[in-house]
Amino acid sequence: MKHSLRTKTVLLIVMIAFILSAVSTVVSTQVIRRLIDTTYQQRATDVSETIAAVLDVEKAAWLKNEVMAIFHATDEKVTSDEWGTPEFDAYIGLYSHLEQSEEFAFLRRQLRSIQDVNDVDCVYLATIDIPTDLATIDIPTDLATIDIPTVSFIYLVDAAYEEECPPGCIDPLYEENKELLTDPSIGFLPYITNTEAYGWLVTAGVPVYGADGDIICYAMVDVSMDHIRAQQAQFTLIYCLILVALTIVISLLSIWAVNRTIIHPINLLSSAAAHYSARQEDNSELDHLPIKSKDEIQSLYSSLLKMVQNTRSYINSLKETKQELTKTRIEADEMNELAHKDALTGVGSKLAYDQQKLKLTEEMRQGTARYGIVMVDMNDLKRMNDTYGHERGNDAIRKTCSLICDVFAHSPVYRFGGDEFVVVVKGRDYDNIEELIQKFHEAVRASGGQPWEKVNAAVGYALYNGEDTVDDVFRSADHLMYEQKKEMKAGRTR
Numbered sequence: 001m002k003h004s005l006r007t008k009t010v011l012l013i014v015m016i017a018f019i020l021s022a023v024s025t026v027v028s029t030q031v032i033r034r035l036i037d038t039t040y041q042q043r044a045t046d047v048s049e050t051i052a053a054v055l056d057v058e059k060a061a062w063l064k065n066e067v068m069a070i071f072h073a074t075d076e077k078v079t080s081d082e083w084g085t086p087e088f089d090a091y092i093g094l095y096s097h098l099e100q101s102e103e104f105a106f107l108r109r110q111l112r113s114i115q116d117v118n119d120v121d122c123v124y125l126a127t128i129d130i131p132t133d134l135a136t137i138d139i140p141t142d143l144a145t146i147d148i149p150t151v152s153f154i155y156l157v158d159a160a161y162e163e164e165c166p167p168g169c170i171d172p173l174y175e176e177n178k179e180l181l182t183d184p185s186i187g188f189l190p191y192i193t194n195t196e197a198y199g200w201l202v203t204a205g206v207p208v209y210g211a212d213g214d215i216i217c218y219a220m221v222d223v224s225m226d227h228i229r230a231q232q233a234q235f236t237l238i239y240c241l242i243l244v245a246l247t248i249v250i251s252l253l254s255i256w257a258v259n260r261t262i263i264h265p266i267n268l269l270s271s272a273a274a275h276y277s278a279r280q281e282d283n284s285e286l287d288h289l290p291i292k293s294k295d296e297i298q299s300l301y302s303s304l305l306k307m308v309q310n311t312r313s314y315i316n317s318l319k320e321t322k323q324e325l326t327k328t329r330i331e332a333d334e335m336n337e338l339a340h341k342d343a344l345t346g347v348g349s350k351l352a353y354d355q356q357k358l359k360l361t362e363e364m365r366q367g368t369a370r371y372g373i374v375m376v377d378m379n380d381l382k383r384m385n386d387t388y389g390h391e392r393g394n395d396a397i398r399k400t401c402s403l404i405c406d407v408f409a410h411s412p413v414y415r416f417g418g419d420e421f422v423v424v425v426k427g428r429d430y431d432n433i434e435e436l437i438q439k440f441h442e443a444v445r446a447s448g449g450q451p452w453e454k455v456n457a458a459v460g461y462a463l464y465n466g467e468d469t470v471d472d473v474f475r476s477a478d479h480l481m482y483e484q485k486k487e488m489k490a491g492r493t494r
Contacts, residue, residue: 009263014251016266021243028307029236036228037202039322041190044204044221046322047118048187050329051219052208055110055125058358059103060208061216063156064127066101067167070094071129071154079152079170095168104157104167111159122222123159126205128152128173130181151181156217184215192225200225211358239307246300253296265289265297344394345401347421348414356412356424357470364464371426372433372463373473374411375481376404376440378419379456379488392452400455403447407440422474425461433461458485 071077078091098104107125115123129152151173158164173180176191188205195201202225205218250266291297340352348356363369378400385393397419404421405413411429414422425433440459447455460481462473 013262013266014247017247017250021240021247024307025236025240025243028239029232032235033232036225036232037192040202040223040225040228041192041204042322043118044120044190044202044223045206046329047114047120047123047221047223048204048206048219050118051111051114051123051221052206053329054114055208055219056106057208057210057216059107060125060156061210062103063098063101063107063125063167064217066098067095067154067156068127068129070168071152077152077170079172080165092166092168095166098167107157108159111157112161115159120221121201121224122220124165124220125156125208125217126220127154127156127217128180128184129154187218188220198222198224200229211355212362242303242307246296246303249296250300262297265291342415345398345415347401347405348412350414350416352412353414353416353422353424356414360424360470364470369464369466370430371424371473372430372461373470373477374408374423374425374433374437374459374461375474375477376400376421376423376457376459377481377485379458379485381419384452388452396452396455399447399453400457403443403455404440407436407443430463433463437461458482458488460484 082088111123153171155165155169190204205220207215411425462476
């Protein structure tokens, strides 16, 4: 059966139009979906890393130990599958007293502030419990045979104040997290789920490390994707309807437009669309096609350009969101650094000393500790402030701190209070502690000038004897410092 050239052309145009519509719809939907998924997964990971960076690890370790002690002491465990039942309520009641603790309240406030700042749906801390029978097998070899639901995912603290998962609540480990059993340090790599209860969620979690380098728990983040999925579906529907409508219009008009001025522009569009779907990094060809026929083909071209521009705008918006999350993480790191430095003197803060104390405790546990603590307390700072003003008092604090840093040049110095300083001596300063204390006294006596330029301070020190705790050494040094302070005041009175 023979067909006219016009009929063949119409059939060809219709076929190309439908193929172009289908390819554009599939490719655009998949590309946008992949970009959205990647961006949301990165966002969840970034927020998790922010939590791990700023979390109070001491309080987290305490809460984890308390929860796991109850967990292991309880024979009949009830999972979240029985939520709302009397058995579940009774089981969760075993942990309810932990929610009244100062540590739990502090951690929840920390998580809540991060959740509010980053506008995510759920932020929480959790840990996992691997049954002892799994610990005896070769996990890398037998990973595929492990029954993942037997591995418990246990909540520690949830940032939510309503409908939160309470401490001790148990969920099974998802199959997506099976690799966690091989290497716990990889954390919960971001994965997307769609459930009837929670809808579309992207979940990620990174490990929170303690001072000893062990994993305390995992900082978890859930980000809802329901809204973006709905927008994506709406966009796809509208896009498909537009393409179908344009295809019908082009097909009807092609009956009267069978010459080269129609076929050639359509071939250009088909080629540009194919290149657009094949090279995502180079899309400039579609922007500069020589189509100026002032008919429906040019309308189709304009619509495609508008669709591409809208897609690019949306992708750029997603990139800006990622940059903002990166900026938030950098700001959190800067805040953490400032918290470890005393603003007036530039030496370590009390928070920095607390972290140093954790390191000393770990060295004592390993049997490698060899250190001493020096306490320095300024005299008459209040009188200095009252007589000459707080700015001169600050000058006196800085002068005293400078002298301490000069004498104990190889040891970290911390401003412990308004007029108290702590020095942790190791190595060379530890070996020469007596000489350094004498040098400090000589430097104090040699200081002079205006009242705020003359250093007036008492000093005391104590060395670790192999049995005391860090706090014991601290108290011994503090006691000796106050004894000298009394002697100095008594001598001045006489």
